[in-house]
Amino acid sequence: MNDGSLEFCLPSDDAALLARVRGIAPAIRAGSSRGRARCDVPAETLYFFPTGDAECTARHGALEDAAWDQVCRIAALPEVREIVPTWYE
Template sequence: MRCFAVSLLLVVSLSACATPREPPASECPRHELAFSRETGCQNDGAVEFCLPKGNDALLARVKAIAPKVHAGASRGRAGCDTSQETLYFFPTEATECVSHHGALTPAAWDALCRLAALPEVRAIVPTWYE
């Protein structure tokens, strides 16, 4: 019986790790996201946010959550103060979206919720080029 219980626990633990899950609403700071999971890919190929300049540890944490995040050189829609902040883009490519201009995948939504939960991230907004 003990062997069965250990095996069952192992199966449950591994299946929980293998499938990214959307965090419960209480865990995702949705007030910092200017879109929902369903509308997360309605943009010009990315969503964006600001980070303080010169904080390598913070950037490493961001890259651990979302390795494809890359820096920009303007204020962006996020309204970064370029003297103190850098604009960052989270690409919404085919691997992050269930369809073109559709919903974010559960994994992409999870990553954006984790980014939004960082105290240094004020808001995450869609990228629109004009």
């Protein structure tokens, strides 16, 4: 369950790492806050991995295998401390 995405932080000044992550998951988008992932702004940038119809079996459902693969590949990067669900309050 989440509100449409998962969150993680990446170092703000590492263009090569960002390109690598976008190669894994092209649909990620940047945010401007600390988010639930508690990014250390400005040293880190918040990113959202979408969990919509293309990535999940149903609204608020399980991730499809391809999306799980992307999330696991991102999670395996040493620069990614954690991946957390997005909750809008």
